[in-house]
Every structure is written in C-alpha cells, then in structure tokens.
Amino acid sequence: MKKERKMEVDIGGMKITNPVMPASGAFGEGMDRVIDFNLLGALIPKSITKYPQRGNRTPRACETKGGMINSIGIQSKGIDYYLKETIPYYEQYSIPLISSISAESIDEFVEMSSIIASVTSVAALELNISCPNLKNNGQAFGMSDDITYQLVNRVRKVTDKPILVKLTPNVTDIQSIALAAERAGADSLVVANTPLAMAIDIHTRRPKIGNIMGGLSGPAIKPIIVRQIYQVHEVSQLPIIGCGGIMTADDAIEMMLAGASAVQVGTANFVSPTAMIDIIAGIQTYMEEHQLHRIDELIGGVIVMNQREEDYI
Amino acid sequence: MKKERKMEVDIGGMKITNPVMPASGAFGEGMDRVIDFNLLGALIPKSITKYPQRGNRTPRACETKGGMINSIGIQSKGIDYYLKETIPYYEQYSIPLISSISAESIDEFVEMSSIIASVTSVAALELNISCPNLKNNGQAFGMSDDITYQLVNRVRKVTDKPILVKLTPNVTDIQSIALAAERAGADSLVVANTPLAMAIDIHTRRPKIGNIMGGLSGPAIKPIIVRQIYQVHEVSQLPIIGCGGIMTADDAIEMMLAGASAVQVGTANFVSPTAMIDIIAGIQTYMEEHQLHRIDELIGGVIVMNQREEDYI
Amino acid sequence: MRDYHVTVLSNKQVSNRYWHLIVDSSDLKEAIEPGQFFNIKSTDYQTYYPLLRRPFSIYRIKEDTLEFLYKAEGAGTKQLATYKPGQKISLLGPAGVSYSIPKNCKKILLLARGVGIATLAALAQKADQMNIEIYAILSARNKDDLLATKTIEKYCTKVYCVTEEDKTSDVEHVRRMIHDLIKTHHIDAAYTCGSRRLSMLLQKITKANGITSQVALEEYMACGMGVCYSCVCDIKRQGVMQTVKSCEDGPVFPLEEVIFE
Amino acid sequence: MRDYHVTVLSNKQVSNRYWHLIVDSSDLKEAIEPGQFFNIKSTDYQTYYPLLRRPFSIYRIKEDTLEFLYKAEGAGTKQLATYKPGQKISLLGPAGVSYSIPKNCKKILLLARGVGIATLAALAQKADQMNIEIYAILSARNKDDLLATKTIEKYCTKVYCVTEEDKTSDVEHVRRMIHDLIKTHHIDAAYTCGSRRLSMLLQKITKANGITSQVALEEYMACGMGVCYSCVCDIKRQGVMQTVKSCEDGPVFPLEEVIFE
Ligand SMILES: Cc1cc2nc3c(=O)[nH]c(=O)nc-3n(C[C@H](O)[C@H](O)[C@H](O)COP(=O)(O)OP(=O)(O)OC[C@H]3O[C@@H](n4cnc5c(N)ncnc54)[C@H](O)[C@@H]3O)c2cc1C
Ligand SMILES: Cc1cc2nc3c(=O)[nH]c(=O)nc-3n(C[C@H](O)[C@H](O)[C@H](O)COP(=O)(O)OP(=O)(O)OC[C@H]3O[C@@H](n4cnc5c(N)ncnc54)[C@H](O)[C@@H]3O)c2cc1C
Numbered sequence A, B: 001m002k003k004e005r006k007m008e009v010d011i012g013g014m015k016i017t018n019p020v021m022p023a024s025g026a027f028g029e030g031m032d033r034v035i036d037f038n039l040l041g042a043l044i045p046k047s048i049t050k051y052p053q054r055g056n057r058t059p060r061a062c063e064t065k066g067g068m069i070n071s072i073g074i075q076s077k078g079i080d081y082y083l084k085e086t087i088p089y090y091e092q093y094s095i096p097l098i099s100s101i102s103a104e105s106i107d108e109f110v111e112m113s114s115i116i117a118s119v120t121s122v123a124a125l126e127l128n129i130s131c132p133n134l135k136n137n138g139q140a141f142g143m144s145d146d147i148t149y150q151l152v153n154r155v156r157k158v159t160d161k162p163i164l165v166k167l168t169p170n171v172t173d174i175q176s177i178a179l180a181a182e183r184a185g186a187d188s189l190v191v192a193n194t195p196l197a198m199a200i201d202i203h204t205r206r207p208k209i210g211n212i213m214g215g216l217s218g219p220a221i222k223p224i225i226v227r228q229i230y231q232v233h234e235v236s237q238l239p240i241i242g243c244g245g246i247m248t249a250d251d252a253i254e255m256m257l258a259g260a261s262a263v264q265v266g267t268a269n270f271v272s273p274t275a276m277i278d279i280i281a282g283i284q285t286y287m288e289e290h291q292l293h294r295i296d297e298l299i300g301g302v303i304v305m306n307q308r309e310e311d312y313i
Numbered sequence C, D: 001m002r003d004y005h006v007t008v009l010s011n012k013q014v015s016n017r018y019w020h021l022i023v024d025s026s027d028l029k030e031a032i033e034p035g036q037f038f039n040i041k042s043t044d045y046q047t048y049y050p051l052l053r054r055p056f057s058i059y060r061i062k063e064d065t066l067e068f069l070y071k072a073e074g075a076g077t078k079q080l081a082t083y084k085p086g087q088k089i090s091l092l093g094p095a096g097v098s099y100s101i102p103k104n105c106k107k108i109l110l111l112a113r114g115v116g117i118a119t120l121a122a123l124a125q126k127a128d129q130m131n132i133e134i135y136a137i138l139s140a141r142n143k144d145d146l147l148a149t150k151t152i153e154k155y156c157t158k159v160y161c162v163t164e165e166d167k168t169s170d171v172e173h174v175r176r177m178i179h180d181l182i183k184t185h186h187i188d189a190a191y192t193c194g195s196r197r198l199s200m201l202l203q204k205i206t207k208a209n210g211i212t213s214q215v216a217l218e219e220y221m222a223c224g225m226g227v228c229y230s231c232v233c234d235i236k237r238q239g240v241m242q243t244v245k246s247c248e249d250g251p252v253f254p255l256e257e258v259i260f261e
C-alpha cells in the first residue's frame, strides 16, 4: 500500500496541508462544479478592488506559443460585495482562504487590508503589487523597492495575519524587491506575477489584446520564474510561493527545488480544471519514488556546484 | 509576374537591402554551406572578447517549452584572431558586416570598439551590453541607464561608424535604458537580448545548464520582446532591430509593426538553417498581399486606439 | 459541469469547411439543454498547442450521444478534426445558460449564420419535440456551407436558405424575409446565432414587433468556467449597464439586452 | 552540408527500444563518410516541440539510401518514430569529421555500447569494402538491444556480444576480451562509441599498446553546424588543452586526445 507522504508546509505561520493552491484570477467559484476545493492547499479568489470595476476592453486574452496573454484589468464587484458574498461562499470550505488585494494607492491597500484581515475566516492576505497596468505603461508598485517597503510596512501595521506579497517579474533586480518586502514585514513572497507582453495580429494590425499589453502566463514563462525563485531564495529567508507556468507536478517540483515552499497554479486550470488535483497526486508519486518523507526535503533542493571555483571563464 | 517590393532599410546610416539579419551567437561561418549569406541584410558573427575565452561549463544549452536556454559564456578566440581570420572571412560577402563586441569593462569596450571600427570592412558595431552573466548573478552593463550612457558615450567618441546597442530585456524600465543609449549617441537599438532563465532536472536535481542560469530564446519569449519593442518605439527616435523568438516571416512582421526597422534571427537558424531566407521571402509575400510598396509602411504600423479616452477602468 | 473524458464515435468532414463530431455521452448524467456548450480540449501536455480549450455549442443531443458541428479553421478546430473514432477526448461542460421557450409558444423563428446553425439545430430539435412550428432562415457564404441544413430541416416547418453565392444574403433581403414571415405567421419567439449584423437586425425587428427573442453570443473564452472574465460582454438589464460573463451568464441572452456597439 | 528534404522509405521498430529509418538519399550529391552525422528535424512550425533538431550518426550508406538506427526514448526520438514512409523529413548534413583508417591497415577492433553500434556499423561497412578484418565487441543492456547486430555481423570477421543480462558486460570482462584480441591478432586500429567508461578503458589499452584509436563522441548539440558552441568538449592536442566543437571538429576524435574528466 502506498504510504502517505507528509505534504504540509508552513507559509509564514499559515499551515497548509499541501503546497498546491490556485493563482489569483485563474480560479473561482465556477470551478467548484469540477473539483473538490477541500483537496487544495488554500483558496485564493481573484484580486479584489475597493470599488466595483468593469475591467479592460475586450479582447482580454489571446494565445501565444506556449502561453497566453491576459489583460482582464481586475473586473471586480468591489469590497462590499466581497465581504457580503465572496468570503461567506468560501467559508463552506475547510481550508485557508487567502484574500488577494489590488489597490490604486498605498492608503487604499492599507484600508482594504485592515478591513479584510479583520474577517475571521480570512487566513492571510496576498498583496497584488504587481499587476501590469497600462495606465502607467506597465508600471506597478512592486517595481520599486522603496514603494514596496512602504506599502508592505504600512499594511504590516494593521494586521497580524500572514502577508503574502506577490512580486512582479518585470524588474531588473528581484532580489532587492524581495528583501524590501522582507524587511517591511512580509511573511511570504509569491514569485511572481506575469511578464508584461504584447501580441499583434499582422493582418488587422491591431493588438490582440484590447488593452494593448497584458500579462504572459503559461509554460512559456516557467524558466524565467524558476530563475527568479532561485534568486529570491538565495537572499531571502521567507517562504516562497512559486507561480508562473506550472502545468504538471514536474513543474511544481522544479519550482520547489529552486526554492519554493508552495506553488500557485493559474493557466493550467483553464487547460485542465483538474490540474491542481493531478499536481498534488504527482508530487505524492514523486515523493514515493524518491523516498522523500517530508516535502521540506524538496524545498531549495537543487544541487549546484560552487560556481566561483568551478567556472573556468 | 511578382513585383519586387522595396525592402531596403536604413539603420543609423547603414543601408541594408532587407531587414533580416542573424542574431549574434546563433550564426557563423559554418552556415555558409547551407545558405547564401549575400541574401541577408547583414552579417553578425558571435560576440568577440578581447582575450581568448573558453566559455562556460557544459551542458550549455537545454530545451524548454517553446524555447531554449543557453549559457555559452562567449567562447571566443580573442580580438587578434578576429582581426586576422574572422573579418577577412566575412569580407568575401558583399553585405555589411556588423561586429558584436562583449567586454568586461567600459574601458575594454572602448578599446575594442576603436580597434574593430578602424577596420574598413566593418560596417557597424553592436555593443553587447546585455549578456546575462553568472559572475554578477545575471547583472549586465545594460541594466543601469547611467552605465549604459557612459559606455555608449565613450564608444561614440572613438568611432563614427553606426553603433548598435543591444539592450537586455531583464530590466524594470527598458524605455529609460533606451533613452540613455540614444542620448549617448547610439545609432540603433537591438531589442533585445535574452531573458535570464533557469531549468532544473527534477530527477538529478541539477540545473540543466552547467552555468545554472542562462538566456531564454525562441518562440516563448516573443510576446515579451514585442512589448519591449513597442515601448522603446514609443519614446525613442532610433531605428530598432527586433530580436527574440522570431521563427517565421509573420513573427518578423509583428515586430516591425510594433516598431522595429529590422530583425535578428537566432534560435530559428538551429531549427531550420534556411529560416532567414524563408523569412525574407515571407515578408515579400506579405507586402504583395497587403500592397505595401516600401517596407517603411510596416514599421510601427500597429493600430492602437487612444487608450486614455477608450479605456474604461 | 465536469471534465468528461468521452470516446469519439465519429468525426467526419461534412462539407468543404464543416465537420461533424459525435461522442459517446453515456457517462454524462447531467441534463444538457440546447444553447449550452462544451469546452473541448485540443492540446496535450507535450506541445501545449494550441494552449486553450475551444468552446462548441451542442448540436444534437441523443440518449447516449452528443453531437457537435464545427468549422475547421484555426489551430484548435484543425486539431479537433484529427480526432479519430475510439479516441478519448476531454469535454468540459455542459456550460452556460440554455435557450428558453416561452409558455404556450406555437411558432418560432430561427435566424442562423454560418456555423451558428449548430446551436439553433439543437433548439429546433427540442422545439419540434414540443410540437412547435419552426421557421428558419439560414445564411451562409455558399451552398456548400449549408450542407448541414439537412439536420435542421427534419425539425422545421420551413427552411429558407440565403447565400452570398446566390446574392441573397444581404441584410436588406433578410429583413424583408423576416417581415414577410412575421406578417404571415404569428411568431411567438425568435432566436439567432452567428452574425452580429443579423443579430442587430433581428433585435430591431423583434423589438418593434414585441416578439421575445434570444441570441447566442460567441465571445472569446479562456476558461469557460466563469473564473477568468475574458468572455465578457455588455448588456443592459432593467436599465442598468452590466459587464457579464458570456460563459456563465450566457452564451444565450435576451436579444433586447445585448449591446452591440 | 545542406538542409535536405528527403523522403522516408521505411521506419520500423527493430527491437524493444530501437528503430531503423531508411530515407531516399538520391538527391544528396555530397560524399558521406562513416562517423558523420545528420541533424534531423523533429519539430514543426506550430508546436515547436521539441524545438531543436536531433543528431544521428549514419548507420548505413547505400547508392540511393541512407540509414539510421536510433533509440526511441525522449521527445525527439519518439517524434522521429512517428514518421511514415512517404513523408518528407528534413536532414541537415552530412556533418562532422569521419573516421580515418590508417594506411595499410589490416585488422581493426570496434567497441560499441548501445546505439553506438550505429556509427561503427557504417565504419565496418567501409572497412569491409577495404578488405580489412574486423573484430567487434558489442555491449548492451540486454540481448534485445543487440538485435541490430545482424547488420554489423555481415561485415565482421568476429563479433562478441556482452550484456548486463548475461552479466558479461562489466569493464573488467571487456578489458580481458580486448587484451585477448590484441594478443591473438595484430590490431592496427581501434574505434569506439557509446560509452564513456568503455572509451576510457580503450584509451588506456590502446595507449599502452601503441594502437591508433578513435572515438565518436555524443555531446549535446543545439545547432550541429558549428555556430553555437554548445557541443564543446576538451581535448589535448600536441600538449595544448583546447575546447573544441564536437559537431565540427568531431564527433570523431583521436581517442588519446579526448579528456574524460
Ligand atoms: C459559446 C460558443 C459556442 C460556439 N459554438 C461553435 C460551434 O458549435 N461550432 C463552431 O464551429 N464554432 C463554435 N464556436 C466558435 C469556436 O469556438 C471557434 O471557432 C474556435 O474556438 C476557433 O478555434 P480555432 O483554433 O480553430 O481558431 P483560432 O485560429 O484560434 O481563432 C479563429 C477565431 O476563433 C476565435 N476563437 C479562438 N479561440 C476561441 C475561444 N476559446 N473562444 C471563442 N472564440 C475563439 C478567435 O477569436 C478567432 O476569431 C463557439 C464559440 C462560443 C464562444
Ligand atoms: C554526433 C551524434 C550522433 C548520434 N547518433 C545517434 C544514433 O545513431 N542513434 C541514436 O539513437 N542516438 C544517437 N545520438 C544521440 C541522440 O542524438 C539523442 O539520443 C537524441 O538527441 C535524444 O533526443 P530525445 O528527444 O529522444 O531525448 P531527450 O529527452 O531530449 O534527451 C535524452 C538524452 O539525449 C540527449 N540529447 C537530447 N538532445 C540532444 C541533442 N540535440 N544532441 C545530443 N544529445 C541530445 C540529452 O542530453 C539527454 O541525455 C547521437 C548524438 C550525437 C551527438
């Protein structure tokens, strides 16, 4: 008989029974018809904004080789609806609920965080400081270590619940942003949101996305994200949640070896709504094959030789 | 009978008969057995370093979904060999020769540029300020606008030949780097080198690349590069050479619509050594179908609505 | 809605551009209604090409089979066309809101363009079972594309075909046909799919004549499960503009609510 | 070297893991020599999976056909195994340095491991034409993998097979076999392919006995045309350490030059 492997991980004080959770915006209530949410590590609904927003102009998504671009623009019913409808809906499940928050200013992040964190059934906050947004030509809060520090630090003051900071991959030096978030009191880093991208229909000459640019997700970006996880893990003590391009258990394991303590799955849900369940099972199988008893044995387990000695440039 | 379409473009004073040229490092003498080099827009051998270098530890390349990672580390026979053997070899061809230069310091860039630019048969220089290099944890000169400015400015002083600056995509704000290069006197911007990436073999737990990290190329990265071309074209007056993920004529046209005046083809040469020839033919066909008489009609031809008015967030 | 792994029973080219897929649906225990769709997987974990699923309306519902009619055009539908009998394919659904037929409805009008005929054929099948008289106008580029009309003809009282080939498919001509139909028969409800221009036309006519009408929209969908917000469209419901998800709140909408900018 | 589009004549599984591909080479006007290889395309412009070509040694060279022997294992070779007779495939080559047979050579030794037999079979074919006596030691996991020995047997004076299955393939045993062969026959040259351990063994023995020897390396190749520097290996030539390209300066190297760290 198969031996159950220990898959629990601790994300900044939040204990989850397995390291697989959905990526915000690529998961929602509609999926409860297809999979059993209670099998997941945690639940993360789409990022919420303070006021209702209609989101961006259509088309909002297009395919690229090995990936897709989206620019939904955070269509949201606002925080009131979220408190009244969304949180109560997720309360029926026994696993932690993580609320992803998107805001227009640091003040708004603080205000929303304080309101949402005060709801008992919310286990943790995820600060989406990384949404690529055309309004600022793709600029995001998470592109500056100063702003990241201030933002996280202010939110830290209004809640004791775990704060997950979702970094943007569109930066020169992800290590310095990660360290800014860590110094400011973050409990975990989500590495990362989507690389800013664009596609043009060469026959109509129009951008394939109404919003011109959008975020690239799916298998194409995985090697960039694995590198960023590795880099962040090199300098930061915080648990990392890897996100970007995970389609299979092998991809999730690769990110954990690079340094992730848990993973988020987005686009794969669209391709196969049972992807997260399959990934959990696949990690189990890998642990059996490789005789790992605890999932911690995977985290940061990549074997690298001492580069400075070995490198013979 | 098919009407020939005008495909000439001007890259900072250097006239090329068509906009398709190889990407440095993914092209070389060995290919003369397979294609007629004189059909290309220009020739660019692999980046050259001052002293002979052995390059990085193997394995130096691996595949990813829709792309590949390489970390060759610029294996080079040094500038003396380049002057004595490489340049004379390329002199047999009638099209412009662009020399790609890689150096360890600004001084070395200046020194090498001055020597190489003084060779009559060298039409232009390409400054590879963007090679992701593990020695500095992926840091490159082109990650700072200050250093980019200083470097290009110093090289500008030692030559009147066109200077192409190859930017790195691994930056927060490619526009500011592009503008720094432009202010410093660059004649053209190559957008861009490779996103820094990593892949791990989950069974051996070792990085798939001896050098741990390397540059991601191939179709996977095209949407990121198209976005960066569009962003650079928004702010800079310089002709842009698009590079990253071009496999077909459609990809080349997409980059030109985003703002590129010419394109470089790398990985596609490995998949199909005749790729560049096929791309030139494909652009011709597109121009016929769309009744374009001059290739200029394509450059920056993407049709975008005024976002500020239309966007209804 | 579930991700069903069903067996292909038949997958044949029925005209120059159209294909007809039949799958074994004996494992599907849910009710499936005309207007609903399935999101069919056309990729594998090796190539991821094309990455996303493709939505297809239900064309015919039988005891143990489900049928789809599709136009093999781009990467996804070309992939679909390669599926062979016996092969297992992955169908996510049934999804979306179905057509509703008003109580005491006697006569309906169907207005289909191109492959929009697929979803209206399913509706015709149901309406026929309810002994409703069905008048259908089918529009297509050419006669070849109308080959699939045989199915719908079985259920309809009368089918009119218009094509570009015959120069009969212009909006003006279709307008006159609809007007004639409405004058001759007391149409209780009208349904359309497949063309923005024809939908706008029908919207005007049914509004002017007080006829209940519905449209099945075909927005670009990434998830088909109501989670990604890529398939949204604008509707005006009880005077309020709303951006709704066509995969969950649709694809069938009351025609008068839809805003065709 | 060119990118040839050739027609598959036959592509058959010859054992549990090995496949045999025959293509029409009547359009190839270049000379092709044993030890050289072709870089075979296994992707298309839709999926790009797997992205890069795969290098395969020439197994047999006939008037109008070229043959390859390959182990269907990963994405590229599995793709190769799907190619059907009549299909056009893209072959880039011939590439690389071929084996050289010393003047007045009378007897040679071949030491092949696994699919390394492919390139040595081509050499055997040529040596046989030159009336050279050929002694071959073939090593494989099991007898099934040795099925392809029939081809090489035709050319050889004597073929010895060792396998893990029979517990005969350990380095010690092979060392004794080689020693015995060298003692009995005057071997003028030795050739090996397919195993680092056996290459190191042969390197030592041939060095000690002053026998010319060559090895065909199988480094990871991205371009196969000498432009990318991904296939490099370290050799020591006339006392100087060099990092050379195995696709252009190899894949065949004098065995004594190769540095097996
Ligand atoms: C609810 C619904 C029901 C549909 N029913 C049918 C049907 O019964 N028969 C039929 O032939 N077609 C139907 N379609 C359209 C069908 O989904 C598209 O033709 C198909 O997705 C095109 O895929 P492709 O890869 O062949 O083309 P592509 O080359 O990818 O694209 C061709 C066109 O199809 C559109 N398209 C591509 N992917 C999607 C997607 N995921 N969702 C919506 N549109 C897309 C693109 O915007 C483009 O305009 C339906 C669409 C929807 C939304
Ligand atoms: C000069 C040369 C001649 C060869 N001749 C033969 C032959 O005659 N018969 C045969 O079966 N095999 C031969 N090989 C090995 C063959 O190229 C690899 O087995 C094949 O590329 C594996 O591809 P894959 O997609 O099936 O496996 P993958 O899953 O991609 O990889 C499996 C293994 O093959 C290696 N590999 C993958 N791609 C390449 C590549 N482009 N170049 C080299 N190694 C690679 C990987 O490093 C890995 O260890 C030769 C290799 C070289 C370099």
Ligand SMILES: Cc1cc2nc3c(=O)[nH]c(=O)nc-3n(C[C@H](O)[C@H](O)[C@H](O)COP(=O)(O)O)c2cc1C
Pocket (backbone or CB within 6 Å): A023, A024, A025, A026, A046, A047, A070, A072, A074, A100, A128, A166, A192, A193, A194, A215, A216, A217, A218, A219, A243, A244, A245, A246, A264, A265, A266, A267, A268, C222, C228
């Ligand atoms: C349709 C869509 C909507 C998304 N919306 C959000 C969002 O609201 N907030 C957020 O932080 N990330 C959002 N993302 C990004 C994902 O959470 C995730 O970071 C990204 O998709 C990369 O992971 P993947 O490759 O597994 O999809 C969205 C992604 C997609 C595809």
Ligand SMILES: Cc1cc2nc3c(=O)[nH]c(=O)nc-3n(C[C@H](O)[C@H](O)[C@H](O)COP(=O)(O)O)c2cc1C
Pocket (backbone or CB within 6 Å): B023, B024, B025, B026, B046, B047, B070, B072, B074, B100, B128, B131, B166, B192, B193, B194, B215, B216, B217, B218, B219, B243, B244, B245, B246, B264, B265, B266, B267, B268, D222, D228
């Ligand atoms: C094997 C390999 C070697 C490369 N070497 C260099 C180099 O020496 N100098 C340089 O500027 N870029 C180098 N590059 C980057 C390419 O020039 C190009 O920017 C990149 O491959 C993206 O284009 P592609 O997707 O068309 O390959 C190299 C790329 C590859 C794949």
Ligand code: FES
Pocket (backbone or CB within 6 Å): C220, C221, C222, C223, C224, C225, C226, C227, C228, C229, C230, C231, C232, C245, C246, C247, C248
């Ligand atoms: S397709 Fe994702 S919400 Fe409708």
Ligand code: FES
Pocket (backbone or CB within 6 Å): D220, D221, D222, D223, D224, D225, D226, D227, D228, D229, D230, D231, D232, D245, D246, D247, D248
């Ligand atoms: S494989 Fe590219 S140089 Fe040898």
